[in-house]
């Protein structure tokens with residue numbers, strides 16, 4: 005092997021990053037009907053009684069940031085490349101549906117997924133009690149470990165004013181040889 009040149013037998017993992025933000029939807033309060041439940045969809049879970057987020061899909065910034073990080077790691081563009089708002093089939097789509105589809109696309113391009121880590125910024129909902137449930141939902145959708153953490157912004161900025169929720173994700177993928 006030449007000094008400085010990568011060994012062609014080495015599997016070089018690739019990292020990716022994704023950020024997503026959704027604003028609270030003032031009309032999406034509480035439950036509306038069993039067919040179209042109101043409330044919040046976040047981290048692959050439904051949070052009845054919490055104010056919902058606006059979006060073409062269900063507006064889940066945790067799942068969207070995770071999917072964006074996968075596309076970023078694989079060099080396959082971003083969420084808009086694959087699930088644009090011009091695609092009626094994704095109207096109202098759940099975060100787990102989008103993450104499952106993103107993982108399928110990344111695997112079809114010849115990658116396996118190492119893991120995804122996501123952190124969201126919000127005062128509410130209190131995440132700790134449902135962390136295991138959310139991690140299980142997104143891990144099942146991605147077919148790879150997804151870890152999720154939450155933080156507040158100490159009352160500062162748009163998350164501090166409860167105008168929306170922001171999420172940041174990283175992902176690791178590696179090419180299958």
Ligand SMILES: Nc1ccn([C@@H]2O[C@H](COP(=O)(O)O)[C@@H](O)[C@H]2O)c(=O)n1
Nearest residue numbers: 126127128129130131132154155156157
């Ligand atoms: N929506 C949230 C936000 C935070 N947590 C948990 O609280 C811890 C402290 O948050 P600070 O922003 O005050 O540092 C944080 O590490 C989380 O464990 C939460 O559960 N849900």
Ligand SMILES: C[C@@]1(CO)OP(=O)(O)OP(=O)(O)OC[C@H]1O
Nearest residue numbers: 059060061063083087088089094
């Ligand atoms: C997911 C898509 C498509 O339904 O819509 P939104 O739910 O608005 O989500 P966003 O993260 O703003 O962008 C990606 C969109 O293409």
